[in-house]
Amino acid sequence: MRKEILDISQLDKSLLHELDAYIDSLKGDKQEQLIHVLHRAQELFGHLPYNVQLYVAHALKLSGAKVNGVVTFYSFFNEEPTGKYTISVCMGTACFVKGADKVLERILKLTKTKKNEMSEDGLFTIKDVRCIGACGLAPIVTVNDKVYGKVKVNEVDGILEKYRGDHHEN
Amino acid sequence: MKTNSLDSLKTWAKSVRSDSEFRITILACAGTSCLSSESDLIIEMLQAKIDEHNLNGEVNLKKVGCLRFCGEGPIMFIEPDNITYVRVAIKDVDDIFTKHILEGTTITRLLYTSKKNELIESYENMNFFKKQFRIALRNVGDIDPRNIDEYVAQDGYKALGMSLLEKTPDEVIKIVKESGLRGRGGGGFPTGLKWAYTAAVKSDEKYVICNADEGDPGAFMDRSIIEGDPHSLIEAMTIAGYAIGANQGYIYIRAEYAISLEPLNIALNQAKEHGLLGENIFGTDFSFDIGIKLGAGAFVCGEETALIRSMEGHRGEPDKKPPYPSESGFRGKPTSVNNVETFVNVPAIILNGAEWFASFGTERSKGTKVFALAGNVKNIGLVEVPMGTTLREIIFDIGGGHPENKTIKAVQIGGPSGGVITEEYFDTPIDYDSLTAIGAMMGSGGLIVMDEDSDMVEIAKFYLDFTQDESCGKCTPCRIGTKRMFEILERLTNMEGEPADLERLETLGYNIKNTSLCGLGQTAPNPVLSTMKFFKEEYEAYAYRTKRTSYAIEGKKCIGCTKCARVCPVNCITGKVREIHTIDESACIACGACYDACPTQAILKP
Numbered sequence: 001m002r003k004e005i006l007d008i009s010q011l012d013k014s015l016l017h018e019l020d021a022y023i024d025s026l027k028g029d030k031q032e033q034l035i036h037v038l039h040r041a042q043e044l045f046g047h048l049p050y051n052v053q054l055y056v057a058h059a060l061k062l063s064g065a066k067v068n069g070v071v072t073f074y075s076f077f078n079e080e081p082t083g084k085y086t087i088s089v090c091m092g093t094a095c096f097v098k099g100a101d102k103v104l105e106r107i108l109k110l111t112k113t114k115k116n117e118m119s120e121d122g123l124f125t126i127k128d129v130r131c132i133g134a135c136g137l138a139p140i141v142t143v144n145d146k147v148y149g150k151v152k153v154n155e156v157d158g159i160l161e162k163y164r165g166d167h168h169e170n
Numbered sequence: 171m172k173t174n175s176l177d178s179l180k181t182w183a184k185s186v187r188s189d190s191e192f193r194i195t196i197l198a199c200a201g202t203s204c205l206s207s208e209s210d211l212i213i214e215m216l217q218a219k220i221d222e223h224n225l226n227g228e229v230n231l232k233k234v235g236c237l238r239f240c241g242e243g244p245i246m247f248i249e250p251d252n253i254t255y256v257r258v259a260i261k262d263v264d265d266i267f268t269k270h271i272l273e274g275t276t277i278t279r280l281l282y283t284s285k286k287n288e289l290i291e292s293y294e295n296m297n298f299f300k301k302q303f304r305i306a307l308r309n310v311g312d313i314d315p316r317n318i319d320e321y322v323a324q325d326g327y328k329a330l331g332m333s334l335l336e337k338t339p340d341e342v343i344k345i346v347k348e349s350g351l352r353g354r355g356g357g358g359f360p361t362g363l364k365w366a367y368t369a370a371v372k373s374d375e376k377y378v379i380c381n382a383d384e385g386d387p388g389a390f391m392d393r394s395i396i397e398g399d400p401h402s403l404i405e406a407m408t409i410a411g412y413a414i415g416a417n418q419g420y421i422y423i424r425a426e427y428a429i430s431l432e433p434l435n436i437a438l439n440q441a442k443e444h445g446l447l448g449e450n451i452f453g454t455d456f457s458f459d460i461g462i463k464l465g466a467g468a469f470v471c472g473e474e475t476a477l478i479r480s481m482e483g484h485r486g487e488p489d490k491k492p493p494y495p496s497e498s499g500f501r502g503k504p505t506s507v508n509n510v511e512t513f514v515n516v517p518a519i520i521l522n523g524a525e526w527f528a529s530f531g532t533e534r535s536k537g538t539k540v541f542a543l544a545g546n547v548k549n550i551g552l553v554e555v556p557m558g559t560t561l562r563e564i565i566f567d568i569g570g571g572h573p574e575n576k577t578i579k580a581v582q583i584g585g586p587s588g589g590v591i592t593e594e595y596f597d598t599p600i601d602y603d604s605l606t607a608i609g610a611m612m613g614s615g616g617l618i619v620m621d622e623d624s625d626m627v628e629i630a631k632f633y634l635d636f637t638q639d640e641s642c643g644k645c646t647p648c649r650i651g652t653k654r655m656f657e658i659l660e661r662l663t664n665m666e667g668e669p670a671d672l673e674r675l676e677t678l679g680y681n682i683k684n685t686s687l688c689g690l691g692q693t694a695p696n697p698v699l700s701t702m703k704f705f706k707e708e709y710e711a712y713a714y715r716t717k718r719t720s721y722a723i724e725g726k727k728c729i730g731c732t733k734c735a736r737v738c739p740v741n742c743i744t745g746k747v748r749e750i751h752t753i754d755e756s757a758c759i760a761c762g763a764c765y766d767a768c769p770t771q772a773i774l775k776p
Contacts, residue, residue, distance in 0.1 A: 031483055033483060038466070070483070070484065070485055074425075074466030074468050076465075076467035093387045093632070094388050094545055094550075096629070097544075097545045097618055098545075098546075099762065102760070106739060130387055130426065131386075131387035134240070136203040136241040136242075136550045137206055147206040147207075149206060152766075153759075153762075154738075154739045
């Protein structure tokens, strides 16, 4: 069994200070607000690695197991780093009926990844997400904040190329 | 300034400059779907032009909530000209400003084209809007959600004032009971009764919780209300607090809706500034505050006991009932959990009376219901209709039927907990009880239309994939049962199943329904059981392995135009120009691109 030893040597101290400040600002029962704290921590660190979870546990006087239990329960929290671009394929019913599964399959094939794993080049993380409530545009793919509506399978190559291109220019 | 009487509220409402006092008012939709098509940018650019020409005194551009016709977005209503523009793009901003606002001419290319190819100028003449009747969405799309003045001008907060100043808590509960309002989140439990139970329990603290964890894929009415008319929700929750004796409310909102928090927070602050929320509301000794709790992506948190666990900072696992939250809920205190759409009906009921509300709908389902109409249907968007409207009216009159006039085979209602309804039942009046009677359920209002091309086994598998993934794991029937059902469906669709699998699916399904702990497991097998009931032959085609899994080309119809080969993403179609093409069935990914591209319908579906 892994021991709960907190090691913050690899974590950015200024981000930890920001997290501390957020936790201090919370009113009322802080343990009850674990989910809000984890949202903030993920905003700051990009994902929730082992030591960030343990740091939150110490700060809120909870066990590491409790925090990890919550992190792994909710799909919004990532324990692994994510790519530069997060591609979310909406798997709501309206999108599914209009072929979102085929779109997802094509994206996974082209990026040679599995769902929720980062592609080898660090560019993409592909997720299937629950209904984002824009069913009029089904099927929908979002790349970070940019929304692509009415996506066809044969348009996927072009969309991915665009981000690969952007990356090379940078 | 604090509002402390109905008179001062009335004076305030009168002082608000109404839309009719402007030469022109533009309601520009900033609902989720339209925002995805850059409507915010369009609004910003149009506003910049208005500023540039100093026209703010006569041109009133309002960024409003969902205008409901999502499939035609971005959409704009222009008053008093009574013109509706659809599918507006950034390139149209100049024309809207110069031609319409300055010169007063209608831009015909932005008008809606009906299925009969007629241009329709006003939304009032569109079939999509004609049969709709709004109670829950009464202000959504009409008012600027970020401006409390506009809400007050629509009799906003009057119901709260009437409740606090003129009625006892028991009288408020009595009105809600008599109205016949039932929970719009799925269960259909009578709202007045829930409030009465919570009110009856003696406790130093009680809570009002709004369930805004709209998790049913394909349903987005709650989101539209929160973003388009947040004050209605705040007013209703405060009335609920007064009725049950609570001083604290919480809105539990799913993390996917983080964007909705901005209008909501603005509204909460405005309400507090005006003494309509917080200490001594309307100058009375009643105090009530509302906090926000953010979810983090878990469908099961829509179940009230799981939601409460999540609010307390735990894994969102449900508890067994009883005790019900009305006895022991959030922090172990009596708690009333109601859904967004349920809540916003309340101010309308207090204002117009229980009898008025009960005059809409059927005998046991009163008022209206909002549906999110999507899938293979021409008109996609939010639809609010009186209970008792038939599915046929919604799909064909309001929805306009299939966009390409294909046969509509079924509608899926109630999301992952619901079932399919086939054509023979399209004349069933929609209410809680008649839907249950035909093996479906109201659910939260997702309504997905499926045409002849939809594979019902794949659709059932889709829902099972969803529920087995979202099962919290606390109870065995749901955790393992849904997984096994999903595996059987996968086996079937991979052509590796056997006839006995159908029986296994059914047995498992009934066992999971009867033995699961919470609503998620108790309803998870519904999509499978209901599609098996109506589309047994589709299951059999998989079980007996008589189904083709790839596309094919019907030789005598193929003209050798090469269109299919050019669109195929995996290059598995070969053939020379003007010769019959063939599909390599082992490489085909069944994406359907060739099917859409073929001009002669020579492609055969799997």
